[in-house]
Amino acid sequence: MTPVASVPADLDQWLTAHQGDAVDELFAFLRIPSVSARSEHAGDCRTAAEWLAARLSHAGFTTEIMDTPGHPVVLGEWRGAGPDAPTLLVYGHYDVQPAEPLELWTSPAFEPEVRDGRIYARGSVDDKGQLYLHVKALEAHLAVRGTLPVNVIVLAEGEEEVGSVNLEAFLEQHRERLRCDGVVISDSTMFAPGVPSILSSLRGLAYVQIDVRGSTSDLHSGMYGGAVVNPAMALARILSTLHDDNGRVAIAGFYDAVQAWPESVRAQMRTLPFNEEHFRDEVGAPALGGERGYSVLERLWTRPTCEVNGLLSGYTGEGAKTVLPAVAMAKVSFRLVPDQNPTVVEQLVAEHVKRVTPPGVTATVTPLHGGRPWRSELGGPLHEAGVSALHAAFGTAPVITGEGGSIPVVGDFERILGAPVLLMGFGLPGENAHAPDEWISAENFRQGMRAAATLLDQYGAAKSR
Amino acid sequence: MTPVASVPADLDQWLTAHQGDAVDELFAFLRIPSVSARSEHAGDCRTAAEWLAARLSHAGFTTEIMDTPGHPVVLGEWRGAGPDAPTLLVYGHYDVQPAEPLELWTSPAFEPEVRDGRIYARGSVDDKGQLYLHVKALEAHLAVRGTLPVNVIVLAEGEEEVGSVNLEAFLEQHRERLRCDGVVISDSTMFAPGVPSILSSLRGLAYVQIDVRGSTSDLHSGMYGGAVVNPAMALARILSTLHDDNGRVAIAGFYDAVQAWPESVRAQMRTLPFNEEHFRDEVGAPALGGERGYSVLERLWTRPTCEVNGLLSGYTGEGAKTVLPAVAMAKVSFRLVPDQNPTVVEQLVAEHVKRVTPPGVTATVTPLHGGRPWRSELGGPLHEAGVSALHAAFGTAPVITGEGGSIPVVGDFERILGAPVLLMGFGLPGENAHAPDEWISAENFRQGMRAAATLLDQYGAAKSR
Numbered sequence: 001m002t003p004v005a006s007v008p009a010d011l012d013q014w015l016t017a018h019q020g021d022a023v024d025e026l027f028a029f030l031r032i033p034s035v036s037a038r039s040e041h042a043g044d045c046r047t048a049a050e051w052l053a054a055r056l057s058h059a060g061f062t063t064e065i066m067d068t069p070g071h072p073v074v075l076g077e078w079r080g081a082g083p084d085a086p087t088l089l090v091y092g093h094y095d096v097q098p099a100e101p102l103e104l105w106t107s108p109a110f111e112p113e114v115r116d117g118r119i120y121a122r123g124s125v126d127d128k129g130q131l132y133l134h135v136k137a138l139e140a141h142l143a144v145r146g147t148l149p150v151n152v153i154v155l156a157e158g159e160e161e162v163g164s165v166n167l168e169a170f171l172e173q174h175r176e177r178l179r180c181d182g183v184v185i186s187d188s189t190m191f192a193p194g195v196p197s198i199l200s201s202l203r204g205l206a207y208v209q210i211d212v213r214g215s216t217s218d219l220h221s222g223m224y225g226g227a228v229v230n231p232a233m234a235l236a237r238i239l240s241t242l243h244d245d246n247g248r249v250a251i252a253g254f255y256d257a258v259q260a261w262p263e264s265v266r267a268q269m270r271t272l273p274f275n276e277e278h279f280r281d282e283v284g285a286p287a288l289g290g291e292r293g294y295s296v297l298e299r300l301w302t303r304p305t306c307e308v309n310g311l312l313s314g315y316t317g318e319g320a321k322t323v324l325p326a327v328a329m330a331k332v333s334f335r336l337v338p339d340q341n342p343t344v345v346e347q348l349v350a351e352h353v354k355r356v357t358p359p360g361v362t363a364t365v366t367p368l369h370g371g372r373p374w375r376s377e378l379g380g381p382l383h384e385a386g387v388s389a390l391h392a393a394f395g396t397a398p399v400i401t402g403e404g405g406s407i408p409v410v411g412d413f414e415r416i417l418g419a420p421v422l423l424m425g426f427g428l429p430g431e432n433a434h435a436p437d438e439w440i441s442a443e444n445f446r447q448g449m450r451a452a453a454t455l456l457d458q459y460g461a462a463k464s465r
Numbered sequence: 466m467t468p469v470a471s472v473p474a475d476l477d478q479w480l481t482a483h484q485g486d487a488v489d490e491l492f493a494f495l496r497i498p499s500v501s502a503r504s505e506h507a508g509d510c511r512t513a514a515e516w517l518a519a520r521l522s523h524a525g526f527t528t529e530i531m532d533t534p535g536h537p538v539v540l541g542e543w544r545g546a547g548p549d550a551p552t553l554l555v556y557g558h559y560d561v562q563p564a565e566p567l568e569l570w571t572s573p574a575f576e577p578e579v580r581d582g583r584i585y586a587r588g589s590v591d592d593k594g595q596l597y598l599h600v601k602a603l604e605a606h607l608a609v610r611g612t613l614p615v616n617v618i619v620l621a622e623g624e625e626e627v628g629s630v631n632l633e634a635f636l637e638q639h640r641e642r643l644r645c646d647g648v649v650i651s652d653s654t655m656f657a658p659g660v661p662s663i664l665s666s667l668r669g670l671a672y673v674q675i676d677v678r679g680s681t682s683d684l685h686s687g688m689y690g691g692a693v694v695n696p697a698m699a700l701a702r703i704l705s706t707l708h709d710d711n712g713r714v715a716i717a718g719f720y721d722a723v724q725a726w727p728e729s730v731r732a733q734m735r736t737l738p739f740n741e742e743h744f745r746d747e748v749g750a751p752a753l754g755g756e757r758g759y760s761v762l763e764r765l766w767t768r769p770t771c772e773v774n775g776l777l778s779g780y781t782g783e784g785a786k787t788v789l790p791a792v793a794m795a796k797v798s799f800r801l802v803p804d805q806n807p808t809v810v811e812q813l814v815a816e817h818v819k820r821v822t823p824p825g826v827t828a829t830v831t832p833l834h835g836g837r838p839w840r841s842e843l844g845g846p847l848h849e850a851g852v853s854a855l856h857a858a859f860g861t862a863p864v865i866t867g868e869g870g871s872i873p874v875v876g877d878f879e880r881i882l883g884a885p886v887l888l889m890g891f892g893l894p895g896e897n898a899h900a901p902d903e904w905i906s907a908e909n910f911r912q913g914m915r916a917a918a919t920l921l922d923q924y925g926a927a928k929s930r
Contacts, residue, residue, distance in 0.1 A: 307691075311778040
């Protein structure tokens with residue numbers, strides 16, 4: 001095991017002394033309504049970028065605001081550790097989700113307020129608070145010691161909430177300049193309060209639309225019903241073949257590329273304080289479901305799925321209309337786990353649908369969106385530095401968690417920059433990341449700065465060992 | 466077999482002499498935009514009722530325009546045949562479907578025009594033309610002979626196109642006044658040009674909505690997918706159990722009340738000039754479908770069905786949204802045949818859905834609409850008079866047809882007035898009854914008057930035999 005470090009006393013002292021400033025500065029950052037999805041906020045996005053660049057300059061970084069076809073990227077660089085020292089890239093985003101519906105906020109979305117130890121504001125946890133704790137950790141090092149143990153690049157984009165549409169090209173274009181040995185991202189949640197967490201897996205996605213067509217136009221169900229194949233019924237029958245009775249996806253070849261998880265991680269997952277009844281209560285369903293033979297956390301983090309995301313056919317208004325629909329549509333998506341490939345899964349789905357479509361209708365499968373699954377190596381200097389830093393800050397070893405959704409940029413960093421990614425998040429369950437009353441725990445913001453500061457020392461030490 | 470009559474020469478001569486007047490009068494009737502579904506046409510509906518009452522008065526009938534909670538009923542009575550003679554009730558409707566989309570009409574919907582032997586206008590075949598041919602037949606009798614061979618009640622309602630919502634109560638309320646020995650309705654189609662037809666069966670309907678609910682609100686499919694039951698998928702699986710692999714409805718007890726058809730009618734059905742490939746072409750589907758072991762006409766006319774009329778769940782817009790829906794809805798209807806009962810079928814469906822709903826979701830079945838199936842006796846004085854009259858007018862014996870849809874008033878007449886109903890229609894396939902460019906064959910309008918006039922003689926003779 002990695003030896004447990006403690007938060008370096010000099011940094012801890014500085015961070016404690018400047019805790020009030022850190023919160024004040026974060027409030028200033030949060031007051032800028034940098035909503036990337038709304039063109040009327042384009043100016044606010046630039047203001048946020050400029051604000052962030054100024055804070056990095058103040059800390060001692062060389063900064064540049066780099067234009068993209070969308071909102072700009074803030075690039076901060078400190079390369080004083082020299083060419084032999086490792087380089088760490090800190091990624092985050094300064095843009096936020098729209099705040100609507102505004103009337104559901106207890107305090108205004110862009111007027112930060114602390115209540116019960118939580119900092120409430122749009123962007124508090126996603127991701128301004130989690131990005132800025134890194135900036136303060138860097139500032140602490142440079143203020144106290146005049147140097148950093150590793151070279152550091154800070155890359156903050158302004159389009160994460162609209163799908164990071166220009167980031168991949170940006171990484172490709174500036175591949176040399178962004179060359180690094182590791183990437184740290186704080187844009188995720190801890191498993192529970194007081195339980196520091198390293199997020200080690202993300203599911204991928206293959207999202208398709210299935211369109212079933214029967215007659216050339218809608219028919220009267222009285223005049224034609226019984227003699228033609230009903231595309232809505234055909235679609236239901238097609239969808240019903242996608243799972244077997246054990247909740248497994250029944251598409252030939254679907255599990256071929258699925259890798260088993262290390263028994264050690266499965267064992268740790270079983271020790272996590274997860275209450276299935278509370279989860280069921282939160283969901284509000286009469287019972288949970290899913291693939292037989294796996295716990296709820298395993299189903300969410302380690303197993304692929306097939307879900308219907310949408311259905312549409314015929315008459316959907318009030319009352320009765322006796323139409324025999326000409327077409328029926330389903331949106332169907334598959335959450336993927338390593339090493340499933342979305343393109344391969346789309347092909348398997350298309351072949352399956354072709355095989356089970358009854359005569360009398362035609363079915364087409366159109367891929368709409370895909371993303372690869374990701375799993376970290378659970379080892380190496382950056383991972384070990386993260387474990388130590390979190391242990392030091394929180395006084396307890398971090399747990400390894402998974403995430404049912406996707407963060408596409410993670411794969412981009414690994415693929416384009418060839419560097420491992422550490423996902424070290426300080427959010428908490430119930431943080432309302434994309435909802436009204438978004439918050440970050442003030443305590444986690446504080447511990448996050450301590451962990452981020454410690455990470456730099458640990459990573460520098462690990463790389464030079 | 467009933468002896469074949471010919472159209473009485475005196476009536477035939479009068480009708481031929483007044484053919485031009487009949488068409489002119491029908492045009493005047495068709496110019497009144499009596500769209501029952503649109504409140505702005507309420508005045509036009511009353512105008513149509515008044516126009517019709519005036520024509521009946523002119524023919525020699527006592528007429529009354531009787532208010533209902535909706536559009537009025539036109540009642541015409543001629544009781545000069547005396548209490549011992551039978552009474553025939555002629556039913557029709559003076560209201561029409563909305564004409565929209567107007568831009569798809571070749572000539573304006575309410576400006577009748579003859580092209581290629583067809584009278585084009587909204588209401589030409591449904592039902593003003595088919596109602597007015599009876600009025601002219603009655604006028605012929607009274608003009609030529611000063612009398613009618615039977616007592617006649619003409620009942621024309623103005624709400625057939627909005628579900629005859631007030632007719633049942635009207636029949637109940639005026640049961641004594643409307644007492645009759647038979648009802649004739651011309652509001653249906655002939656099997657083909659030159660093939661006079663008696664419509665002898667109508668399917669009933671049981672229409673339900675199935676609502677499946679999982680979580681209390683929509684969930685993120687990444688964060689929850691795989692651990693909760695997806696209601697859209699559950700709905701698909703429920704729907705997939707409604708048929709077996711032979712196209713039979715797989716609900717326990719569904720066929721218990723289904724009566725076999727007389728072999729003679731099935732044999733006649735097989736001789737009808739029905740081209741399945743033309744039907745498939747018209748539908749535009751790659752192949753036909755339905756219950757194994759039955760011809761297309763048998764499936765449409767004699768067999769019950771189960772159809773999905775609508776599906777709705779989750780995200781149905783463009784592109785991909787990774788929602789795990791909280792609810793999913795299907796509209797499902799069953800066409801029924803004698804002696805299936807819609808209430809019983811609704812119960813069987815609810816029990817079936819309850820049995821096949823997986824844990825993790827709840828499903829509710831809400832009845833939305835029901836109607837009983839109907840089949841005529843294929844015998845008795847009115848039926849035989851109809852066969853003779855059609856044979857006389859068209860020079861060929863009528864065929865017995867069925868109809869996949871419902872005409873709810875037929876059951877009401879039989880149940881409330883205790884009188885058999887003869888459905889003797891003069892429409893033709895492709896007549897666009899509820900669509901732009903509605904038409905009635907000018908030849909069928911003419912033959913319809915001849916048949917209706919002959920029917921009165923035949924019915925009078927049959928009843929007095």
